[in-house]
Structure formats: structure tokens, C-alpha cells
Amino acid sequence: MSASRTDYIYGRNPLLEWLAADLAVSRVFLCRENDPRKEQDLLRLLQIKKIVPQRVGRQELTHRLGHGDHQGVAALVHLPDYAQPEDLLSRAANEPPFIILLDQIQDPHNLGAILRSADGAGCHGIIMPKDHSVDLTPAVFKASAGAAAHVPLCRVTNLARTMAELKEQGLWLVGSDEKAGEVYYQRDLTGPIGVVMGNEGKGLRRLTAESCDFLVKIPMYGRINSLNVSVASALLFFEVRRQRNAKS
Known part of the structure; x- marks a missing residue:
């Protein structure tokens, strides 16, 4: 992504987090x-940043964005460059690296x-x-509640090759697969780890699954055999954090 690319972000929390991330x-x-009582935090931060907001009618803002899902707040922003894999590893200064790999996630929500x-x-x-994956769009920022401003996102040409390079850096790669034999909380996730999540409908591609060091599943006790990928991701991410906190 070019640093000069601009787009709109919308919603109160996404803009607050964008500004907080400088x-x-x-x-x-x-x-x-807009209700002035709900704007105080935002106006205070805009004042600190020396940004003067432009007041517009709701219909005008809806027309500008092409939809009405904006909560009366929007900003034209300069989107940052995508990170490189080494940038992600360099952020892990005080603990083992904890990286997420997404295999062709296509839904912005x-x-x-x-x-x-x-x-x-x-x-x-x-x-x-880069291919067959959703881009970093305004809808993604809104769905992330602003978290997209804080989590570096890296796009690569060949995911399997990047996985091999991460393994050379000492990371263990654990993939989520409903057919795996091991339950996710039975595996030690405290070391340098890459959690690999698959596509919404197809799961992990064959080469991606084969590139993982091991596969784990989330046990299901009802009639549905799998969770939405965002829900499954949250369970695995916080299991990594739980194990690390328990070990420290």
C-alpha cells in the first residue's frame, strides 16, 4: 500500500484510535x-492535534461516504504502509513473538x-x-473498533514461503483445523508462535496446513461443527495469552 493513498474512516471509536496512534x-x-455530550473526548483530542473539524449535515456525510453507517463522524486519512514480517518480529522485544497468519480472509467484518x-x-x-484477501478498508477499520490503527498488518506474495522463513526465525506455527486430533488448549503455546487461521468457507489451504508444525481444533459440543473464523481466532489468541500469563 502506498503511504500517499487516502481513504475515509468513519465512526467515533475508529477515529479516536486513529488519532491516539498519531x-x-x-x-x-x-x-x-451530533449530540455535543458524546463529542467531548473527540473534540478534546482534535484540539490537542490542532485539527479543526468541518461541520456538515448528516445527509451530506452519508452522500460523501456512500452509506449511513458513520455515527456522524468521518475523516479523510492517509493510510499507512503495510508492515514487513521483520517489523512484526521487532515488536516482540520483551516476550516471544506472537504472530497471526490469515489464509485468504475475505470478509471485512x-x-x-x-x-x-x-x-x-x-x-x-x-x-x-496479497491475493484473495480483503484489503485494509474503511469497513475493516469500523469493524475493528479502531484496533486496526494499532496492529501492524503485513501482506505477502507467498504465504507458504513466509511461513518457512518464520520457522527459520524460530517460530512454531499452529494451524486451526476442525479435523485436527489435538484440542487447542492441550498444546503448549508459550514459545515463539504463529497462529494460522483459514478462509471463512474453505479453511486452511492444503499447502498452508502442511506448512504448519501442528494443527489443533476447537471442540464443538452441539450440532454445528465449526465457529466463525473471527470467533475461533479470539479463542486461540487469548489461549496463547492465558498460557503466557500463567507461565510468567
């Missing part, structure tokens, strides 16, 4: 109809939810292939 903002739009869980669990970043 990322570049070109213009901010607030609806005249799923990616947003995964980013939110990744931030909450203290992951060091996310790697995904």
Missing part, C-alpha cells in the same frame, strides 16, 4: 446533528473482528497473502 489525518467531518481480538490479546501483528 496517524495522519487530512480532514475531519462531524455532523451538525471478519478481518476487523480479528484485528480487535489480536490487539486485545497483545499479538505483535498479522500476516496475510
